[in-house]
Amino acid sequence: MGTGIMGDVVLRGQGLRKSFGLTHALEDASLDVVSGEVVAVMGPSGSGKSTLLHCMAGIITPDAGSIAYKDKDLAKMADGERSALRRTEFGFVFQFGQLVPELTCLENVALPLRLGRTARKEAERQATRWLERLEVADVADKRPGEVSGGQGQRVAVARALVTSPSVVFADEPTGALDSLNGELVMRLLVDAAKETGAGVVLVTHEARVAAYSDREVVVRDGRTRQLEPA
Numbered sequence: 001m002g003t004g005i006m007g008d009v010v011l012r013g014q015g016l017r018k019s020f021g022l023t024h025a026l027e028d029a030s031l032d033v034v035s036g037e038v039v040a041v042m043g044p045s046g047s048g049k050s051t052l053l054h055c056m057a058g059i060i061t062p063d064a065g066s067i068a069y070k071d072k073d074l075a076k077m078a079d080g081e082r083s084a085l086r087r088t089e090f091g092f093v094f095q096f097g098q099l100v101p102e103l104t105c106l107e108n109v110a111l112p113l114r115l116g117r118t119a120r121k122e123a124e125r126q127a128t129r130w131l132e133r134l135e136v137a138d139v140a141d142k143r144p145g146e147v148s149g150g151q152g153q154r155v156a157v158a159r160a161l162v163t164s165p166s167v168v169f170a171d172e173p174t175g176a177l178d179s180l181n182g183e184l185v186m187r188l189l190v191d192a193a194k195e196t197g198a199g200v201v202l203v204t205h206e207a208r209v210a211a212y213s214d215r216e217v218v219v220r221d222g223r224t225r226q227l228e229p230a
């Protein structure tokens, strides 16, 4: 891995600190997200991985440090601007519970486009293309409760990519899957991201999953350590 052409730094977090009461979740964490590159964020349970991801995505505000999207400081954006950035430039894949149970898989994938005011027909056309790309076109009309865990995660990946985001945040995306389905989801996620040029932040504690990345960053006690590519 790691031989693709990498682009520019799209998102840069530097010197991030975040405490929850007396818990110092992040002490000094830095992370660069490069377009077309998959960076794995590894580390033991409770080390601060998810907190780092949530800060980088603008979901929570760090106590100190800076996060810049294409050189624009997230802290200086208005709330509305930050939410618009999340909706249009970021995609999210979590471990589970992210699809809307009342909607069909097709409607779930079309939803981010609909929220961005794309007309229904066009949104569903693009959603269909992404379901095909993730090899789950056959579940388009089913609801999330009627599909397997692996199929559901592939639908979630399709939904994360449908807006052509510049950054995809994936927090233990294969955590609830068996190894075969986990490998399939990772392969499809990485291939699709490479194709669109998205940078991927992959939070995982599994070396087998991190093996899909181009670069690894280890978080320990809220501090990041960048590993040199092999």
Ligand SMILES: Nc1ncnc2c1ncn2[C@@H]1O[C@H](COP(=O)(O)OP(=O)(O)OP(=O)(O)O)[C@@H](O)[C@H]1O
Residues within 6 Å of the ligand: 020, 023, 024, 025, 043, 044, 045, 046, 047, 048, 049, 050, 051, 052, 205
């Ligand atoms: N909203 C919160 N309120 C209070 N404490 C929190 C909150 N979020 C995280 N923490 C604490 O911050 C520390 C880091 O948590 P975080 O979820 O970032 O770790 P992690 O590396 O992602 O762990 P895991 O691999 O188990 O998901 C932990 O001690 C956790 O209990």
